[in-house]
Amino acid sequence: MxxxxxxxxxxxxxxxxxxxxxxxxxxxxxxxxxxxxxxxxxxxxxxxxxxxxxxxxxxxxxxxxxxxxxxxxxxxxxxxxxxxxxxxxxxxxxxxxxxxxxxxxxxxxxxxxxxxxxxxxxxxxxxxxxxxxxxxxxxxxxxxxxxxxxxxxxxxxxxxxxxxxxxxxxxxxxxxxxxxxxxxxxxxxxxxxxxxxxxxxxxxxxxxxxxxxxxxxxxxxxxxxxxxxxxxxxxxxxxxxxxxxxxxxxDSYTYSDTSGSSDSIKLSGAGSLSQTSSSSSSSSSTSSTSSTSSTSSTSSTSSSTSSQSTESSTTAHTTLATTTHTSTAKTTTAGSTTASSTGATTSGSASGSGSSTTPSGSSTQSGSSSSTGSGSGTTSGSGSGSASGTAPKASATFNAAANVVANYLAPISLLGLVTAFFQL
Missing domain, CATH: 2.60.120.200 (Jelly Rolls)
Known part of the structure; x- marks a missing residue:
């Protein structure tokens, strides 16, 4: 028209x-x-x-x-x-x-x-x-x-x-x-x-x-x-x-380039939907940390790193939600968490109200280093997520090396001590 x-x-x-x-x-x-x-x-x-x-x-x-x-x-x-x-x-x-x-x-x-x-x-x-x-x-x-x-x-x-x-x-x-x-x-x-x-x-x-x-x-x-x-x-x-x-x-939306693609849009500040997702993500991360800590004393290093990431995920963070309906969507997430200075992105399976996904079947999330709000966006459908931003990435939440040591090397070390005792 x-x-x-x-x-x-x-x-x-x-x-x-x-x-x-x-x-x-x-x-x-x-x-x-x-x-x-x-x-x-x-x-x-x-x-x-x-x-x-x-x-x-x-x-x-x-x-x-x-x-x-x-x-x-x-x-x-x-x-x-x-x-x-x-x-x-x-x-x-x-x-x-x-x-x-x-x-x-x-x-x-x-x-x-x-x-x-x-x-x-x-x-x-x-x-x-x-x-x-x-x-x-x-x-x-x-x-x-x-x-x-x-x-x-x-x-x-x-x-x-x-x-x-x-x-x-x-x-x-x-x-x-x-x-x-x-x-x-x-x-x-x-x-x-x-x-x-x-x-x-x-x-x-x-x-x-x-x-x-x-x-x-x-x-x-x-x-x-x-x-x-x-x-x-x-x-x-x-x-x-x-x-x-x-x-x-x-709070605002910014075109990061001249492509006109939804993936180029950066969000500054986060609203209620983001806070709902952040709460779920933090809860999932805390639960994972607690489970890892009970494995061995060595894995406490991983727990500490995970706790820091959980705290980071409640700071400035913006993501792209691809589906909404008349009622506010509530999303729960499960999987590993990666923290960056722009926020935390959760990968794995996600469930919530609505069923739409991106055309390729994967959800795409975008963030902005200028974000000042708290929380993270909601994602529906299934697939892997990725986050883009302008700030450098922080250390990973899940410390794979620490878990290998805790679950495999610790029993081997104990066996070595027992062998040495009998040799004496």
Missing amino acids: PSLFKYAAVALAAAAPFASAQTYTDCNPLQKTCPADAGTTESKLNFDFTQSSGLNKWKTVAGSVSTGSNGAVFTVAKKGDAPTIETDFYIFYGEISVTMQAAPGTGIVSSIVFESDDLDEIDWEALGGNTAQIETNYFGKGDTTTYNRDTWPAVANPQSTFHTYTVNWQKDKTVWSIDGTPVRTLNYADAQGGARYPQTPMRVRIGIWAGGDPSNGQGTIDWAGGKTDYSQAPFSMYVKSVSITNANPA
Whole structure:
């Protein structure tokens, strides 16, 4: 769809038979180094737009938006109106649900858009003249070379009925649902092998605009359903509530290179999901240490090293969680632990709520040496994990040499002492 911010320039899509992607970004990290994106350390946020306080953490970036008994009101009353709000924070994978009644009117577009700085995008678009369908769409890296990504699932009377539109956006797939029923699934590999899969931190943007404005390109007007007749205005969209689950709570997100890959995103600060995982990881490490200590006195060296690593894992640490659902995920981990100055990474098997994995079947974690929060991220699925950061690695938690000495060399030494005694 044409950008809500670039409403006046929407004629650029004139040659396109379908909606075009958002085209607005303050700084494109694929082209240059950009400031970090402001995140949120809250894993779950709920906004009740029937209350004025519901607009906290949202910025009005075009026009004006009021609240009332039907929720936030977005109105096109005349040519040029395009009231729009967006979150003042980004999320990095998660689930977003919007309870909305779309606006009526030929050519009027009610939009729910998730967009990143490098123009990854996931959309819902309701057209005022289409009373039986709503559009789903996505774009990767602002690529508009094709316009065949849209689908049109059925929905009854979206202009007169509130429906809840949900996107569950994960590292391996994205699922669009209407009133809890999935209507579309996009797998990572289906988006040009992942090259055009939305995978970078996004803001949530909600707005209304006249795609059928007579000054727009004919392609946009046709897609919007025809020319808008402003004499029939006002046209109003209502949004009653928004629920957002952030899979990777953080103070900020930084692109470490110009690849636009999710693995290049570094997290600074950790939220509640990270703390849950850290607690489980520390408990597992402590249990392992206790067991090793009881083997022999020599293994106490290993225990000491492990204890230091356990303490380190509760300091600044950030990881990438690949799966989340409506409820906060709780993850338990088992396996060996490796500490670095950016945090601890747990490898082995992991279990928790959700079942998504990365396309290759392995979970990838990323960290940042600038992290100041505590805890570690959550991982679901099975596979090996790896952590990337900018600081040098610390010593390993599991001291293999100490365990060899404790379990094998100690009995041999005892036998030697007994033999020497009888020789005397």
